[in-house]
Amino acid sequence: MDKTYISVLTPPGVAAIAVVGVVGHDALRIVSQFFFPATESKNLSSMPLQGHHNLSTVFFPLNRAIVGKFTDGVKEDQAVLIVRQLEPLHLVELHCHGGLAVLEWVRGCLVRAGAIPVDPDAWLRFSAKDSPRQVALRMLQHAATLRTASILLEQFHGAWEEGVNQLAQAVAEKSAQAMSLAARLVELIPVGQHLCQPFRVVLAGAPNTGKSTLMNALLGYARAITSPQPGTTRDLVTAEIACAGWPVQLIDTAGWRETADPLEHQGIARAQALWQQADLVLWLCDHAAEPVLPPCPLPRWILVANKADLPARWHLEEIPLGAVPSVVVSACTGFGLEDLVHAIAANLVPHPPENREAVPFTPSLAQHVLDLHQALQRQDWQAAQLYVTQLWNA
Ligand SMILES: Nc1nc2c(ncn2[C@@H]2O[C@H](COP(=O)(O)OP(=O)(O)OP(=O)(O)O)[C@@H](O)[C@H]2O)c(=O)[nH]1
Numbered sequence: 051m052d053k054t055y056i057s058v059l060t061p062p063g064v065a066a067i068a069v070v071g072v073v074g075h076d077a078l079r080i081v082s083q084f085f086f087p088a089t090e091s092k093n094l095s096s097m098p099l100q101g102h103h104n105l106s107t108v109f110f111p112l113n114r115a116i117v118g119k120f121t122d123g124v125k126e127d128q129a130v131l132i133v134r135q136l137e138p139l140h141l142v143e144l145h146c147h148g149g150l151a152v153l154e155w156v157r158g159c160l161v162r163a164g165a166i167p168v169d170p171d172a173w174l175r176f177s178a179k180d181s182p183r184q185v186a187l188r189m190l191q192h193a194a195t196l197r198t199a200s201i202l203l204e205q206f207h208g209a210w211e212e213g214v215n216q217l218a219q220a221v222a223e224k225s226a227q228a229m230s231l232a233a234r235l236v237e238l239i240p241v242g243q244h245l246c247q248p249f250r251v252v253l254a255g256a257p258n259t260g261k262s263t264l265m266n267a268l269l270g271y272a273r274a275i276t277s278p279q280p281g282t283t284r285d286l287v288t289a290e291i292a293c294a295g296w297p298v299q300l301i302d303t304a305g306w307r308e309t310a311d312p313l314e315h316q317g318i319a320r321a322q323a324l325w326q327q328a329d330l331v332l333w334l335c336d337h338a339a340e341p342v343l344p345p346c347p348l349p350r351w352i353l354v355a356n357k358a359d360l361p362a363r364w365h366l367e368e369i370p371l372g373a374v375p376s377v378v379v380s381a382c383t384g385f386g387l388e389d390l391v392h393a394i395a396a397n398l399v400p401h402p403p404e405n406r407e408a409v410p411f412t413p414s415l416a417q418h419v420l421d422l423h424q425a426l427q428r429q430d431w432q433a434a435q436l437y438v439t440q441l442w443n444a
Pocket residue numbers: 256257258259260261262263264275276277278279280281282283284303304305306356357358359360379380381382383
C-alpha cells in the first residue's frame with residue numbers, strides 16, 4: 051500500500067473525544083506536520099524523517115499516549131497522539147475533541163496534507179494485521195456494553211490468536227488437552243455471539259402477573275402499559291438493558307390464557323412462538339394468586355414469583371421445579387430485582403470468559419469451533435488439524 055488513508059474511528063455524532071486513524075507509509079509524516087508534543091520544543095516534522103525506527107524508540111514509543119497540540123498555524127486544539135504500529139506501515143491515532151467543527155477541521159488538515167478519506171471499515175481493512183483481529187476491531191464499534199467491548203478488544207489484542215495457537219499445538223501433539231480447550235470454546239459460543247447482539251429474554255406468564263410492571267421496573271422507566279385489567283399487553287414490547295454487563299433485549303408479551311378474543315389470541319400466539327426461540331424465558335407467577343405454570347416444556351426458563359409485597363398464597367417449595375431457578379420479587383417495591391438480574395446473567399453466561407481468554411466472536415468462528423469439537427469427539431485428528439487452521443480465519 052503506497053497511499054495513506056484517514057478515517058474517523060469513533061461512531062458518528064458528537065462526543066467529548068474523537069479518534070482519527072491514519073494508516074500508510076506517510077502517516078507519521080502527515081500527522082507530524084500538525085502535531086506538537088507538549089514536552090518537546092520542536093514540531094515532530096522537524097525531526098529527521100528517514101530515521102523513523104530510531105525516532106520511534108526515542109520519541110514514539112509504541113502505544114504510549116503523547117499529549118500535545120494539533121495546529122495548522124491558525125487554529126489549535128489539544129490532542130493526544132498514539133503510534134500503534136511502525137511496521138509494515140505506520141498506524142497512528144490522533145485523539146482530539148469530539149465536536150463536529152474540531153473534527154472536520156482536523157480531518158480537513160490531514161486530507162489536504164495527502165491522506166485519503168475512507169470509511170472506518172475500509173480503514174480497518176488497511177490497518178488490521180489479519181482477519182480475526184480485523185473483524186474484532188470492526189465489531190468493536192458495535193459492542194453493546196463496556197464488558198462486551200473489552201472482550202472484543204482483548205480478541206483484537208491477541209487473545210483469540212493465543213487461544214488458537216495453544217489449541218493448534220495440543221491438536222498437533224494429539225494431546226488430551228485439545229478436547230478440554232475445544233470444549234471450553236464451545237461453552238463460550240453463546241457469549242461470543244452476543245457481544246454486539248443482545249440476548250433475548252422474554253417475559254411470559256398468565257395475564258395480570260405483573261410482566262409489564264416488571265419490565266418497567268428493570269428498565270427504570272415506564273416503557274410498557276400496565277393495568278389491573280388482565281389482557282392489557284397484546285403486541286410484543288421490547289427494550290434493552292444490561293445484566294451484569296451482558297446486553298439483554300427484554301420482550302414483554304401478552305399474558306397466556308385460553309381466550310375467545312381473536313385479537314388477544316394473536317398476541318398469545320406471538321408470545322408462544324417466542325417461548326421456544328428466546329435465550330431465556332422469565333415465567334411470572336402472581337405470588338398472591340393461584341400459580342399458573344408454563345403449559346408446555348420450555349428450553350430455558352426462570353420462575354419469577356412476583357408481588358412479594360402482598361400476602362403469599364403459595365410457596366416455591368410446593369412447586370416441582372427440578373433444576374429450574376426461581377426468584378421472588380416485587381416489581382412494585384423493587385424487592386428481589388437485584389437477585390433477578392444476577393439470575394438472568396448467571397443463566398445466560400454461567401461461566402464468563404476470564405481475562406484475555408479466547409472467545410469465538412463471529413458465527414463462522416463458532417461453526418469452526420463446533421466442527422473441531424465434533425472431530426475431536428470422533429478422535430479424527432486429521433479433520434481436527436484441518437478445522438484448527440480455519441480458526442485463523444474469522
Ligand atoms: N402489589 C403489587 N402489584 C403489582 C406488582 N406487579 C404488578 N402489579 C399490579 O398488577 C397489575 C397487572 O400488572 P401488569 O404489569 O399490567 O401485568 P401483566 O402481566 O403485564 O398483564 P397483561 O399485560 O394483562 O398480561 C397492575 O395493577 C400492577 O400494578 C407487584 O409487585 N406488587
